[in-house]
Amino acid sequence: SRVPQAFPLPSLPRKQPTVLVVCGPAQNGAIGLVCARHLRSFDYEPTIFYPKRSPDPLYRDFTTQCEKMDIPFLSYLPTEVSPASPPHSLPDSTEFIPPFSLPFPPRARSRLRWEPGDAMKSSGGCRGPASHRLWWDVPPGVTPSRCVPAGWDAEAGGSGGISPDVLVSLAAPKECARRFLGRQHFVAGRFLPYDVQKKFELNPPEYPGTECVVAL
Amino acid sequence: QEEAQAIDQELFTEYKFSVDQLMELAGLSCATAIAKAYPPSSFTTSQPAVLVVCGPGNNGGDGLVCARHLKMFGYLPTVYYPKRPSKPLFEGLTTQCEKMDIPFLPEFPTEAAFIDELYGLVVDAIFGFSFKGAVREPFGSILSTLERVTVPIASIDIPSGWDVEKGKADGLQPDMLISLTAPKKAATHFAGRYHFLGGRFVPPALQEKYALNLPAYPGTDCVLQLT
Numbered sequence: 001s002r003v004p005q006a007f008p009l010p011s012l013p014r015k016q017p018t019v020l021v022v023c024g025p026a027q028n029g030a031i032g033l034v035c036a037r038h039l040r041s042f043d044y045e046p047t048i049f050y051p052k053r054s055p056d057p058l059y060r061d062f063t064t065q066c067e068k069m070d071i072p073f074l075s076y077l078p079t080e081v082s083p084a085s086p087p088h089s090l091p092d093s094t095e096f097i098p099p100f101s102l103p104f105p106p107r108a109r110s111r112l113r114w115e116p117g118d119a120m121k122s123s124g125g126c127r128g129p130a131s132h133r134l135w136w137d138v139p140p141g142v143t144p145s146r147c148v149p150a151g152w153d154a155e156a157g158g159s160g161g162i163s164p165d166v167l168v169s170l171a172a173p174k175e176c177a178r179r180f181l182g183r184q185h186f187v188a189g190r191f192l193p194y195d196v197q198k199k200f201e202l203n204p205p206e207y208p209g210t211e212c213v214v215a216l
Numbered sequence: 217q218e219e220a221q222a223i224d225q226e227l228f229t230e231y232k233f234s235v236d237q238l239m240e241l242a243g244l245s246c247a248t249a250i251a252k253a254y255p256p257s258s259f260t261t262s263q264p265a266v267l268v269v270c271g272p273g274n275n276g277g278d279g280l281v282c283a284r285h286l287k288m289f290g291y292l293p294t295v296y297y298p299k300r301p302s303k304p305l306f307e308g309l310t311t312q313c314e315k316m317d318i319p320f321l322p323e324f325p326t327e328a329a330f331i332d333e334l335y336g337l338v339v340d341a342i343f344g345f346s347f348k349g350a351v352r353e354p355f356g357s358i359l360s361t362l363e364r365v366t367v368p369i370a371s372i373d374i375p376s377g378w379d380v381e382k383g384k385a386d387g388l389q390p391d392m393l394i395s396l397t398a399p400k401k402a403a404t405h406f407a408g409r410y411h412f413l414g415g416r417f418v419p420p421a422l423q424e425k426y427a428l429n430l431p432a433y434p435g436t437d438c439v440l441q442l443t
Contacts, residue, residue, distance in 0.1 A: 038436075041417070061233070064232040065232055065419075068231045068232075068421065070420070070421065191288075193316050210252070
C-alpha cells in the first residue's frame with residue numbers, strides 16, 4: 001500500500017506554531033493527515049478540519065494516528081473572518097484542498113480568505129505574516145488530471161479560488177502550477193523511481209543532500 | 217527487549233500504524249544517518265558502493281527500504297537477501313529495489329577481503345530487537361565473514377547476533393549503530409564511532425508512558441546523532 005511521504009516544509013515560520021489543516025475527502029486529504037502528524041512531531045500545533053472522511057481503512061488509520069497524537073479535529077469551521085484582528089491572533093493556515101469542489105458550503109470558509117457566497121473569491125482578508133497557505137498537489141499516478149486548488153482548472157489554473165502562499169507539488173508540478181503566484185513552490189517527488197521519471201519525462205531538479213523536497 | 221516489543225505492539229494496535237508506514241520511516245532514517253556519517257565523497261572505493269545484508273524478518277525489511285533510499289541519495293547499493301518471507305510487504309519492497317536497478321547477489325562473498333575490495337560500507341540488516349536464541353544458517357557464516365571485514369559496518373537497531381540486552385563481546389563490532397525508536401540496552405555496549413537515533417514516529421504520549429526520555433531531534437531531521 002502506498003505510504004505517502006508528506007514531510008512538511010522546513011521553511012514555515014516558527015514564530016506561531018499553530019496550523020490549521022483542512023482535509024478533503026480523498027487522497028489529498030489523507031496526505032494532509034500524514035502531514036499534520038509530522039508537523040506535530042516537529043513541535044507545531046496542528047488542528048484538523050476533516051468534514052468528509054474516507055471509509056478507506058488506510059485513511060481511517062491515519063485519522064486514528066492523528067487523534068492519538070492529541071491533534072484536535074474541529075467539528076465545524078468558524079464562519080467569521082476578522083480582517084481587523086491583529087495578525088498574531090490568526091493561526092497560520094495550512095490547507096489541503098480537495099481537487100474538486102468544496103465539501104461544505106462556501107460560507108463556512110470565510111476565515112480562510114473567502115468572501116461568503118457561492119463564488120469562491122480570493123478576498124485577501126487575512127494579511128500579514130501570520131497567514132500562510134500551503135497546498136498539496138495530487139500525484140500523477142492517482143488522478144493525473146486533477147489539480148489542487150478548488151475552483152482551479154487542472155490545466156488552466158483559475159483567477160478565482162484560493163491564492164496560496166506556498167505550493168507543494170507532489171511527484172511533479174501540474175500544468176496549473178504555472179498560474180501559481182505565491183512565495184514558494186516546492187516539489188516533493190524524490191520517491192519516484194528513475195524509470196517512471198524517464199517515462200513521463202519529468203526532469204526533476206537535483207534534491208539537496210538527503211532532503212525530500214526541493215524549492216523550484 | 218520486552219519493552220521494545222510492547223512499544224511496537226502499541227504502535228500497531230492502539231495507534232493503528234501499519235508496518236509499512238513505520239518500516240518506511242525506519243529505513244529512511246537509516247539511509248539518512250548513513251548519508252550523514254559516510255557521504256559518497258568519503259568512500260575509498262571508486263564508487264560509493266554499499267553492501268546491504270538483509271535478514272529474514274523486519275530488520276531485513278528495514279534494510280530493503282534503506283537500500284532504496286541510499287540509491288536515491290546517490291549511492292550504489294547491492295543487496296544480499298537469502299531468506300525472503302513470502303508476504304506482500306517484503307515482496308513489494310524487493311520489487312521496488314529491483315525496479316530501481318539495485319542488484320541482488322545470488323551468493324554471499326566467500327571472503328571478507330572480497331567485500332573490502334568491492335564495497336566501502338556494509339549495512340547489517342540481519343537481526344533486530346526480536347532476535348533470540350541461536351543464529352541459523354546461512355546467517356552464522358555470514359556473520360563470521362562480516363566480523364573479519366575491515367570496511368565500516370552500519371547496524372540497523374541491534375548489531376546482528378548480539379543479545380538485545382547484554383551485547384556480545386566477541387561478536388560483530390560495527391562502526392555505526394542506528395537505534396530505531398529508542399536505544400536498546402545492548403547499545404550501552406556499542407563501541408563504534410557513530411550512534412544515531414532514527415524512527416522519528418513515536419507519539420509524545422507513548423514516549424511519556426514508557427519514560428523514553430528521548431532527546432530532541434534537530435528541526436525536521438529524521439535522525440539525531442547521539443555520538
